[in-house]
Amino acid sequence: MSTITLFRHACVDIKKYDNIFASEFGLWIDEYNTSNIKESVQNRDTIFKILDEADIIFCSELKRSIESVNLFDKSATHINELFNEVELPYASWSFIRLKPSLWLIIFRILWFLGYSKNVESYNRARKRAKLASEMLIDLSKNDKNIILMGHGLMNKLIIKELLVCNYTKISSTGNKNWSYSILSR
Numbered sequence: 001m002s003t004i005t006l007f008r009h010a011c012v013d014i015k016k017y018d019n020i021f022a023s024e025f026g027l028w029i030d031e032y033n034t035s036n037i038k039e040s041v042q043n044r045d046t047i048f049k050i051l052d053e054a055d056i057i058f059c060s061e062l063k064r065s066i067e068s069v070n071l072f073d074k075s076a077t078h079i080n081e082l083f084n085e086v087e088l089p090y091a092s093w094s095f096i097r098l099k100p101s102l103w104l105i106i107f108r109i110l111w112f113l114g115y116s117k118n119v120e121s122y123n124r125a126r127k128r129a130k131l132a133s134e135m136l137i138d139l140s141k142n143d144k145n146i147i148l149m150g151h152g153l154m155n156k157l158i159i160k161e162l163l164v165c166n167y168t169k170i171s172s173t174g175n176k177n178w179s180y181s182i183l184s185r
Helices: 022-034 044-052 063-070 100-112 122-140 152-164
Strands: 003-008 056-059 145-150 168-172 180-184
Touching: 003 122, 003 152, 022 063, 022 100, 056 063, 056 122, 063 145, 122 145, 122 152, 145 152, 152 168, 152 180
Parallel strands: 003 145, 056 145
Antiparallel strands: 003 180, 168 180
């Protein structure tokens, strides 16, 4: 039986921000994408066991994904941009200051509603998730255990595609950092 386990990366160690304009949100995104991870891990033994049993480890090109694999003295077999997180749009508005976490929610909602300034659209992200799931399925043949150290939203999109391809979710620990979902077929 082949299994595909999709992890969400570790927490990112980014400085605390005061309120910012939407026009500054793009800079916050850049800092988030280039920051190191926090090395604290709950369920370290469980995660290590899952990673240790992997035949193939995938991760995105983003620093937090690669560092999360390396934290367990492992290295990714495949690093591919297909698995990168769905980027957040941003705008040049300078009329209100909010916490970055609020801008994140606002821009993610706007993205789902079709606003994709500076980033790929929802439809393009879904197509990328389909390609990513096809790659995982192809390499999981011959009863391989596949791990993807990925990201919250992209993992959800990939899981939807895997379910369409007759995979069954046999375990899920949520959507927080270090959470994972295990699917099999």
